[in-house]
Amino acid sequence: MVKISLPVIIFITGSSNAQAFSFQREMIPFRKMTLCKHGDNRCLGTHSLYAPQRSDTVKIPTMEHHTEMKQNIKSMAYISLLLAIKPSVATASDIITSQTTTASTYQLSRILFLRLLAIVYTAAFSVAKFQNKGLIGDNGEFVQQYVVLCLCIFKL
Amino acid sequence: MTMVSSFSSMLSCVYVYLNYDSHTDTGILPARNVLNDAENRGIAKAKRRKEWLLEDSKAYQSKFSCIDKCKNYFMTYKPIEHFWHRTDRMNRPLPTLLWFARDRNQLNPWLDNLANVGLFLSTIMLATGSANVLLIAGLYVIQRSFMSVGAEFYGYGWEPQLAELTFHTLFLVPLLSMNPFFESVPKLVIWAIRFYLFKIMMGAGLIKAKSSDVKWKPGNLSAMEYHYETQPVPNGLSKYFHKAPKVRVLNDTSLYVVCFSHSLESLGLASF
Numbered sequence: 091m092v093k094i095s096l097p098v099i100i101f102i103t104g105s106s107n108a109q110a111f112s113f114q115r116e117m118i119p120f121r122k123m124t125l126c127k128h129g130d131n132r133c134l135g136t137h138s139l140y141a142p143q144r145s146d147t148v149k150i151p152t153m154e155h156h157t158e159m160k161q162n163i164k165s166m167a168y169i170s171l172l173l174a175i176k177p178s179v180a181t182a183s184d185i186i187t188s189q190t191t192t193a194s195t196y197q198l199s200r201i202l203f204l205r206l207l208a209i210v211y212t213a214a215f216s217v218a219k220f221q222n223k224g225l226i227g228d229n230g231e232f233v234q235q236y237v238v239l240c241l242c243i244f245k246l
Numbered sequence: 247m248t249m250v251s252s253f254s255s256m257l258s259c260v261y262v263y264l265n266y267d268s269h270t271d272t273g274i275l276p277a278r279n280v281l282n283d284a285e286n287r288g289i290a291k292a293k294r295r296k297e298w299l300l301e302d303s304k305a306y307q308s309k310f311s312c313i314d315k316c317k318n319y320f321m322t323y324k325p326i327e328h329f330w331h332r333t334d335r336m337n338r339p340l341p342t343l344l345w346f347a348r349d350r351n352q353l354n355p356w357l358d359n360l361a362n363v364g365l366f367l368s369t370i371m372l373a374t375g376s377a378n379v380l381l382i383a384g385l386y387v388i389q390r391s392f393m394s395v396g397a398e399f400y401g402y403g404w405e406p407q408l409a410e411l412t413f414h415t416l417f418l419v420p421l422l423s424m425n426p427f428f429e430s431v432p433k434l435v436i437w438a439i440r441f442y443l444f445k446i447m448m449g450a451g452l453i454k455a456k457s458s459d460v461k462w463k464p465g466n467l468s469a470m471e472y473h474y475e476t477q478p479v480p481n482g483l484s485k486y487f488h489k490a491p492k493v494r495v496l497n498d499t500s501l502y503v504v505c506f507s508h509s510l511e512s513l514g515l516a517s518f
Contacts, residue, residue: 196431200418201375204426207415210408211368211385218392219361225399226277227354 277357277395278350284340288332295331334394342394343387357392364388376426377419386412407446414439 320326334340347356367384371377389409393400417435420428454462454469461469474487 195429196436197427200431201426204371204377204415204419205375207411208368208372211389212365212372214389214408215361215364215368219358219365222357222361222392223354225274226280226396227357228276228278228351 275397275399277344277353277397280334280340280395280397281342281344281350284332284334288327291331291333292327340394341387342391344391344395360388360391374424374426376424376428377415378424379416379419379421382412382415382419386416410442411439414442 328345329341330339332340332345343360344353344356347353364385367381367388371381371385386409389405389412393405393409396405414435417438418431459469460466461472471492474490477484477487
């Protein structure tokens with residue numbers, strides 16, 4: 091049940107907007123792996139005196155799908171808190187230690203929001219441009235009546 | 247949710263404005279009247295305030311504190327007199343750029359140019375997808391200008407809503423930079439906008455529960471039948487809805503769902 095509902099929640103919430111901007115930021119590599127001489131990190135060989143050099147650190151290409159998954163898990167936990175569903179996918183330690191995920195910046199949302207607001211304003215002002223003169227312009231149809239009414243009120 | 251609300255408000259704007267369909271040169275409710283009325287009220291208020299000050303200064307001249315004097319000076323200050331004492335019928339201030347028009351009998355160019363500037367600013371925002379505080383403030387001021395003098399035509403619910411949303415947007419964008427990726431968005435503003443959406447949707451639900459209409463009361467929840475049958479702005483599918491068999495969409499148990507459905511909807515989608 092939870093496994094089915096969570097992707098739906100992710101789809102609704104669209105939490106992966108931070109990943110869309112990963113190209114803007116300097117990506118933090120997911121994990122820096124130190125390799126031994128043999129190129130095996132689980133090597134049980136005899137070179138115990140080997141000290142890992144800086145050149146040995148290999149920058150593994152950023153696992154965007156992995157990062158995204160982690161981000162989604164984070165949002166899952168967040169929303170499941172709201173909905174009082176206990177997350178069965180991610181453990182608490184996973185969420186706390188997931189330092190590789192970038193925080194949600196809402197930049198894409200802001201762009202979308204501003205564009206939509208701009209559409210509203212474009213519609214509103216283009217209509218205002220053509221109709222304001224007719225509606226609240228100078229030569230009103232009811233000006234005379236209105237003036238008479240105002241005079242009556244002020245005399246009273 | 248922002249998307250949905252923006253689209254809906256845009257559509258409603260267009261629909262309602264087009265319904266009036268008055269492209270004539272004769273204004274139905276000229277802005278001049280609103281401005282003149284407000285000015286008269288402002289003059290009367292300022293006069294009353296000055297009289298009151300005169301009387302008080304005669305009686306209690308020594309008892310006025312420094313703050314009182316400053317306040318009184320501030321309230322009789324000319325710009326304050328213009329923008330605070332000049333009120334509408336409900337005694338609310340009337341902030342509008344049209345006060346700067348020299349000849350109040352020729353407001354048409356002002357209305358035109360304000361709309362042009364607004365169009366220009368919103369086109370920039372649409373093209374770049376970014377904005378700064380100056381731009382948003384310009385849009386806000388122009389929209390408020392029309393809203394103040396628009397009388398009945400700008401008296402609908404979405405005008406203050408649009409103004410409120412624009413005011414929130416002021417804190418959403420950088421001060422001068424037009425970089426769309428400028429830093430991150432403040433969390434407080436996001437939550438303010440979420441609350442704004444929640445408020446609208448909750449209000450829309452509650453007003454149905456609160457209405458005295460029998461069609462929204464328990465036992466007779468037939469409002470949707472009428473809604474499908476008589477649609478105010480018909481579209482291509484309307485005739486099918488009109489001819490559809492009467493199915494009771496709502497029942498007694500769903501009454502309680504109705505007033506919260508909107509708010510749940512906003513909760514679900516506002517986290518976008």
